[in-house]
Structure formats: C-alpha cells, structure tokens
Amino acid sequence: xxxxxxxxxxxxxxxxxxxxxxxxxxxxxxxxxxxxxxxxxxxxxxxxxxxxxxxxxxxxxxxxxxxxxxxxxxxxxxxxxxxxxxxxxxxxxxxxxxxxxxxxxxxxxxxxxxxxxxxxxxxxxxxxxxxxxxxxxxxxxxxxxxxxxx
Amino acid sequence: xxxxxxxxxxxxxxxxxxxxxxxxxxxxxxxxxxxxxxxxxxxxxxxxxxxxxxxxxxxxxxxxxxxxxxxxxxxxxxxxxxxxxxxxxxxxxxxxxxxxxxxxxxxxxxxxxxxxxxxxxxxxxxxxxxxxxxxxxxxxxxxxxxxxxxxxxxxxxxxxxxxxxxxxxxxxxxxxxxxxxxxxxxxxxxxxxxxxxxxxxxxxxxxxxxxxxxxxxxxxxxxxxxxxxxxxxxxxxxxxxxxxxxxxxxxxxxxxxxxxxxxxxxxxxxxxxxxxxxxxxxxxxxxxxxxxxxxxxxxxxxxxxxxxxxxxxxxxxxxxxxxxxxxxxxxxxxxxxxxxxxxxxxxxxxxxxxxxxxxxxxxxxxxxxxxxxxxxxxxxxxxxxxxxxxxxxxxxxxxxxxxxxxxxxxxxxxxxxxxxxxxxxxxxxxxxxxxxxxxxxxxxxxxxxxxxxxxxxxxxxxxxxxxxxxxxxxxxxxxxxxxxxxxxxxxxxxxxxxxxxxxxxxxxxxxxxxxxxxxxxxxxxxxxxxxxxxxxxxxxxxxxxxxxxxxxxxxxxxxxxxxxxxxxxxxxxxxxxxxxxxxxxxxxxxxxxxxxxxxxxxxxxxxxxxxxxxxxxxxxxxxxxxxxxxxxxxxxxxxxxxxxxxxxxx
Numbered sequence: 155x156x157x158x159x160x161x162x163x164x165x166x167x168x169x170x171x172x173x174x175x176x177x178x179x180x181x182x183x184x185x186x187x188x189x190x191x192x193x194x195x196x197x198x199x200x201x202x203x204x205x206x207x208x209x210x211x212x213x214x215x216x217x218x219x220x221x222x223x224x225x226x227x228x229x230x231x232x233x234x235x236x237x238x239x240x241x242x243x244x245x246x247x248x249x250x251x252x253x254x255x256x257x258x259x260x261x262x263x264x265x266x267x268x269x270x271x272x273x274x275x276x277x278x279x280x281x282x283x284x285x286x287x288x289x290x291x292x293x294x295x296x297x298x299x300x301x302x303x304x
Numbered sequence: 305x306x307x308x309x310x311x312x313x314x315x316x317x318x319x320x321x322x323x324x325x326x327x328x329x330x331x332x333x334x335x336x337x338x339x340x341x342x343x344x345x346x347x348x349x350x351x352x353x354x355x356x357x358x359x360x361x362x363x364x365x366x367x368x369x370x371x372x373x374x375x376x377x378x379x380x381x382x383x384x385x386x387x388x389x390x391x392x393x394x395x396x397x398x399x400x401x402x403x404x405x406x407x408x409x410x411x412x413x414x415x416x417x418x419x420x421x422x423x424x425x426x427x428x429x430x431x432x433x434x435x436x437x438x439x440x441x442x443x444x445x446x447x448x449x450x451x452x453x454x455x456x457x458x459x460x461x462x463x464x465x466x467x468x469x470x471x472x473x474x475x476x477x478x479x480x481x482x483x484x485x486x487x488x489x490x491x492x493x494x495x496x497x498x499x500x501x502x503x504x505x506x507x508x509x510x511x512x513x514x515x516x517x518x519x520x521x522x523x524x525x526x527x528x529x530x531x532x533x534x535x536x537x538x539x540x541x542x543x544x545x546x547x548x549x550x551x552x553x554x555x556x557x558x559x560x561x562x563x564x565x566x567x568x569x570x571x572x573x574x575x576x577x578x579x580x581x582x583x584x585x586x587x588x589x590x591x592x593x594x595x596x597x598x599x600x601x602x603x604x605x606x607x608x609x610x611x612x613x614x615x616x617x618x619x620x621x622x623x624x625x626x627x628x629x630x631x632x633x634x635x636x637x638x639x640x641x642x643x644x645x646x647x648x649x650x651x652x653x654x655x656x657x658x659x660x661x662x663x664x665x666x667x668x669x670x671x672x673x674x675x676x677x678x679x680x681x682x683x684x685x686x687x688x689x690x691x692x693x694x695x696x697x698x699x700x701x702x703x704x705x706x707x708x709x710x711x712x713x714x715x716x717x718x719x720x721x722x723x724x725x726x727x728x729x730x731x732x733x734x735x736x737x738x739x740x741x742x743x744x745x746x747x748x749x750x751x752x753x754x755x756x757x758x759x760x761x762x763x764x765x766x767x768x769x770x771x772x773x774x775x776x777x778x779x780x781x782x783x784x785x786x787x788x789x790x791x792x793x794x795x796x797x798x799x800x801x802x803x804x805x806x807x808x809x810x811x812x813x814x815x816x817x818x819x820x821x822x823x824x825x826x827x828x829x830x831x832x833x834x835x836x837x838x839x840x841x842x843x844x845x846x847x848x849x850x851x852x853x854x855x856x857x858x859x860x861x862x863x864x865x866x867x868x869x870x871x872x873x874x875x876x877x878x879x880x881x882x883x884x885x886x887x888x889x890x891x892x893x894x895x896x897x898x899x900x901x902x903x904x905x906x907x908x909x910x911x912x913x914x915x916x917x918x919x920x921x922x923x924x925x926x927x928x929x930x931x932x933x934x935x936x937x938x939x940x941x942x943x944x945x946x947x948x949x950x951x952x953x954x
Contacts, residue, residue: 204375207374272372272374272376273373273374274574274578
C-alpha cells in the first residue's frame, strides 16, 4: 500500500486540466447544438411537436448550460494561467465544484428531457439543483481566492 | 421599462455622466418602440365593453393550464370550441368591414373599420328587442339608428356573428336612457366559406318574414355555452357581465380548476401523479373517468335542447352546472314528450309556441343540429351500453378539428368494437358491397336527419332504418337518403325481406308510387324540404340514384319560402351535371317572390342538359318515358306543401 500523499495541484496543472475540460465541453455541447439544429432541420416530431415543448426546453437548456459552463472552465483556466498566485485550496475547491457543475447541470437537463410528463421534465432534472449549487460554490471560491491573492 | 431603469441605474454608477444619460436614453427609446410595436390587443374602450375577467367560484382560467398541459392546451387552442367567442380584432374578425353597405328587408346596415376597430351603423338592435311584439305596421318608418363598435365575435368555422357594444361609451348618438353592458347582435352574419354577408335570420331555418328579426343579447343567450363561468349580471335593464374565459375552454369540461392548480404547485404531488396514472387526480374532473351519464352531461350542458331550472338566477349569476354534476340538477332537457305543463316547457312555449314542432320529429327524435345529447340519450347504445360522446369524439386527440372525431372513429371501427360479430361478414348484414356507402355503419344508423348551419347533419339517435317510422313521422330513413329515386314502399319491402321488419301496409298512395325524397321535397314541411334538398345533392345518393333527374325538383325549391331551403337546393343543384360549370348563378337571400324567375331559369338549364344527362325515366321520379316531368302529379304534390311554421335555430 502506498502512503504517498497527493500534493495539491499547482495553478498551472489546474489551468491545463480546465483548458482541456473546457475545450472538450465546448466540443461536446456544440455538437449537441448541431444535433438539435438537425432535429429542427428534419422537423423531428419527437423534438418539435407541441406536446414536446418540455423536451425542447430541457435539451436547449442542456446545450446552453453545457456550452456556457465549458466557456466558464476556459475562463477559469485563463484566470489560473494569468494569476498563478491565487490561493491554492480555494482554487482546488473551485475546480472540483465547476467540474461537478459541468457534468450535473447539462446532464440533468438532458435526462430531464428524455422522459417528460406534460409540462414537467423527467426525474433526471433532479441533477440540476446540486449542479447549480456546485456552480455557485465554485464561483464563490474563485471570488474569495481573488480576494486573498497576495 | 424595467430594462431601461436597470440600465440607467447601472450606467450612472459605471459610466461618466454624459455617456450614462446617452445610454439610458437609447434604452428608453428602444423600450418605447417595443411598446408601440406590441400594442395591447384590447384597448381601454374595448376592455370596458366586453365582459370583465373574473377568477371567482374556483375558476382559474385556461391560461393556468398551459404550463402543465401544453399538448392539451394546444389541441384545445386549435379547436373551434376555443374560437367560439373572441374579442373583435384584426385576427379574429373574418368578415368584410371595408366600407360595406348591406340591405335586408328595406333596412341598411353600414360596416367599416377604423384602424384595428370595427364599426356598424345599424338600426338600434335594442329598439328591435324592445319592440319585439309590436306589429311591423306600427313601427316608425325611420327607426332609431346607432353607430356601435363591434367588440366580440361568435364562430369562426362556418358562420361568424358579431356583437355590438351597447354601452354609452361605444355608441355614438346613444340615447340618454341607454342601458349599459348589452352586447347585441349585428343583423348580418359572415359566411366563412362563401365569403359573404347573410342576414342573420336567413342563416337559420326560420319562417319567412318581411321584418328584420330582433337579434339576441350575448349576455343572456350565448354566454352560457359560448364562454366559461360567465355571470350575466342582469339587473333592471343593464348588464354587469363578467367571465372566466371567452369561448369554450378547459373549465367548461373539467370544472373549476383553481384547487387543481393550487394543489399541483407542489412538485412532489405532481410527480407522484405522473407515476400513478391509474388513480386520477381528485382535484379536477376527467370526463373519461366519469360514468356515462355524467360524461355525456358535460357535452349535454350545451349540446342539448334545454333550459336552466332557475332562469332568473342564471340570468344574474350564470349557469350553475359544473362538469361532473348531474344535468337534471341544473337544467331541464326538453323531450318531445316532456310534460307541457312543466314551468320550463311553459316558458319555452310561451316565447315560441312552435318550439317543439320545429325541433323534433314526431317520434321525439331531435332534428336541430348541435343538440346531439337529445339523440344520444335515447339511443340503445347509450341506454343499454356504455356509449358516451367520448366513444367517438376526443376534444384533444382528434382526426380533424371540424367534428373532433377520434382518429379511429372516422370509419366503422368504433361500432365494430362492440358489434364485431357483424363485421365478420359485413355484406351479410348490410346487403351492400363491403366497401360501398351502404355498408358504412354511420350511413345506415346515423342518417342525416338534423339540420343546422345550412346543412343536414347526422342524427345522434343511433337506430335502424324504418319505413314505418318514416311514414308515421316524416323522418327520412337512411335507405331513402341514398336511394333518393326509390319509394318508401320499396324501402319497406327491402327491410321486410332483409331484416324481417313488419310489412308496412298503410303507406299513402304517394309513398307507394313516388320516390320518398321527392314527396318530402315537394310536400314536406320546411325541415323535410331542406333535408331532402341536401340529400338530392349528396354524393353517395348521386352514385346510387343517378344525378341527371334531380334538377327539376331542386329548381322548384329555389323559390321556397324558406331561405335555408333555397340555399340547400342551390348547393345541391351546383353538384349536378349541367350546373357544375357555373352557367347558373343564384342568390338565395332575396325573398320567395323574387325567386320565381330563378326557378324558371334553373329549370331551363336543366331542360337544356336533360338530353345529355337524364339517367332516369321512371314514374317513381315522376319523369315519363320521353324524359318529360310528370307535371300534373308534381304540382299535385307541390300544392300539398306543409306550410306549418318551422323554426330550427341551432
């Protein structure tokens, strides 16, 4: 068994991770955008019919939140690259929270739109509130880290 | 505006003062432009004239349903139920208001629009209502006129009628003693398909009259069925009307929904409902879960010939029936055999002495369209089975919005669901080719014996053809509606041979010798004549009975005293060879006297085409071997025309 303690990631490490995460996110969610546009293009009833309004809203929210959160990751990575002296523990917390939000929020909206109940989304939507909480904590951590910067 | 305020606040804090004011100015300008473009659909004058919205008595309004039921909201929104009553606007008004002058019975009506508002210069409709019982000769030659704003519409499918605000604010030159709140009917309706104005009284099957019939007040006559939760608020001679929804909306069929909306703000409750579909939601009425009587009553609250039990109360507070209630607790549904001494019946007969004769065939079958409940509840399928309106119709999942039949109910399948044994060998049951109109369940068991909106509609008293009933009551049977060239005697023989019905031994000479459709067209009362005229042009009838011989009878009906009969005859005539190419035009609106020439002209067209198209030379259709009409016999029948006044107002 190894007792090795993982050292806290440095700002450049985090920046590299979040640049990668951000660009992967942009790729994934812009692709989702293309899929949604294709659903429009081929007039797919599953997405466009009036009774599918909730699904359409959920999937558009998944696309929008995923893309914007990915851009947020790129912004976070750029901040870390520019300001390597940011408080490390808070940055680590922010990194974990933002990563969680990037997964939970778009996935929640996406799954919420797979099974719908009239005007209500499916139970996948339950992933969104914790994702939103993580996002809030992540951004708050960054603000606090900025405040503590030397 | 909020955006502009927020921008101003932010700009004052973040930008130099000059730039801040410039930015705020741009935002205010953009907001103003936006507000101008999106002008409210209901201006203040209009809002004051139409019923005010209310959310009392547990109603929530249809807007509250959309968020949770987008599909149901949309399917309702596309229906003609929704657009039954609308606020007059550029979108809802279908009629031509482009400086039009109309004339009926010597009176002029001028219509025009001013921007998005619609106006009429008419003889004061209130004057006509107040002088309902004054003989025409005693009315002043120049009755008072008003210029009144059109504020609401009724109908959007076949006919559209218009409601004039009678409050002082909407009427130029109103008398000082004007009652307020009245919504009174324009004396013309717009025929949507034909794109023309028709005098309102000529749009119904009503006896001919030289005077303009008084219109009706929407507040009293129409609001109970053409809106939701309307309280007419009649007090003295004015109305203070309020409503939940204009048009037939969600809560007409599901009952007041405020408790349902409140309960389902709780997401946990909603999701438990989603995963337990069997139990239903006790906070709202689902007509599919009701017993057959209560389910049918929801449609029957309007689609029946009825009257509120407490008329005085309903005139003030509106109808008391709510979805799920027993109809009999709130309304008296009239039948032909209703106790004539009942106060509700007395009330109807006092206002309209021939009300029952017009609306019912003599065996009690309803003959006014739109009153299908009266037919359904005396049908075996309802009495002995579980059939309700929802067996065939769906208000949300319909094949098309006109009849709102379920996609699977446009053919025979719904009947076969219960009568599957007949479908095993349909030809053995119908004695007609399986794919012919004679094997359609509806054609035989729901013949077109009700009248409304210028057309014959299917009876919702589901029964079997009977020559004996036709002979006794004058109600056409399905056989003679297709076989318009055959006698009632022929039908009786077929029904005896095929189904073992009792032979009919007491048929009149006419019904033994002359095609039933001709007897009804020439000798019948106005409803029989209208239905016979429609039948003579019906496509399955033309296929079964030929189409070259009907022209002479339809030509005669062009000068019928009843405008509806004349229109039915012309509509049928246009489907016949010789008349299809537009070489004969006709306007049914002018009165009987003006139409004699038209009858003669049509007869000439038929005469000219006869050598080419005549496909029956048969005494049953009163055309001799040489192809000449048997005039003496025709005129004998024509002179026996039943001129009993018939009034069918759907």
